[in-house]
Amino acid sequence: MRACDPTLHPLHPVFAMTYAPRADPVKAGGDRSCMTHAIHAVLVVEDDDDSRDALVALLEAYGCVVCEAVDGKDALEQLRDGYRPCSILLDLTMPRMDGWEFREQQRRDPELSHIPVALLTGAANAHLYARRLGAEAVTKPVDLNAVMTFVENRCAGMTL
Ligand SMILES: [Zn+2]
Numbered sequence: 001m002r003a004c005d006p007t008l009h010p011l012h013p014v015f016a017m018t019y020a021p022r023a024d025p026v027k028a029g030g031d032r033s034c035m036t037h038a039i040h041a042v043l044v045v046e047d048d049d050d051s052r053d054a055l056v057a058l059l060e061a062y063g064c065v066v067c068e069a070v071d072g073k074d075a076l077e078q079l080r081d082g083y084r085p086c087s088i089l090l091d092l093t094m095p096r097m098d099g100w101e102f103r104e105q106q107r108r109d110p111e112l113s114h115i116p117v118a119l120l121t122g123a124a125n126a127h128l129y130a131r132r133l134g135a136e137a138v139t140k141p142v143d144l145n146a147v148m149t150f151v152e153n154r155c156a157g158m159t160l
Contacts, residue, residue, distance in 0.1 A: 040064045040151050043085040045075040047094040058144050072102030079112050086155040088117045103133045116154035
C-alpha cells in the first residue's frame, strides 16, 4: 500500500519532472495514446489485496501511476487530502464505506465530482448499477483492454 500525495497530480510540476513522458512509452493492446497525458494517474479502490495488487501491476505495466485505497473511506480521505487522479476504478462491496456510498459522496463534492469512475464488479447488473451511479462498468475478472479504454477515453485531464 502506498499513500498518495498531491504531487501525483499529472499537472503538478513535481509530477511532470518525476514522470516526464517517455520516448517509448509502454503500450499494451494496440497503439493508444492519451490526448493530454503520456502517463495517467489512476486510483484503484479495492478491499481485496490480491485483486488490487493484480490490477495495480497491470496498470503500472501499461505506464500508469497508480494509487491504492482499501475502501471508500480511504479513497475519500486521499482525495480530500488533495490527490487528483485522472480516473477512479471502484469496487462496490467493501467494508467501512462501500462503492455506492463513496460515489454518492464524491458526486456531492464539487472538487471531486468531475473525476470519472468505473465500477469493478462481477454483478450481473453491472451496467444498471453503473447507470444509477453515473459511472461506467468494467466487469470482473478485469479485462485490461476495457480498463485502459476507460482510463484513456475518460481521462479527467481532458476536461482541465
Ligand atoms: Zn490522464
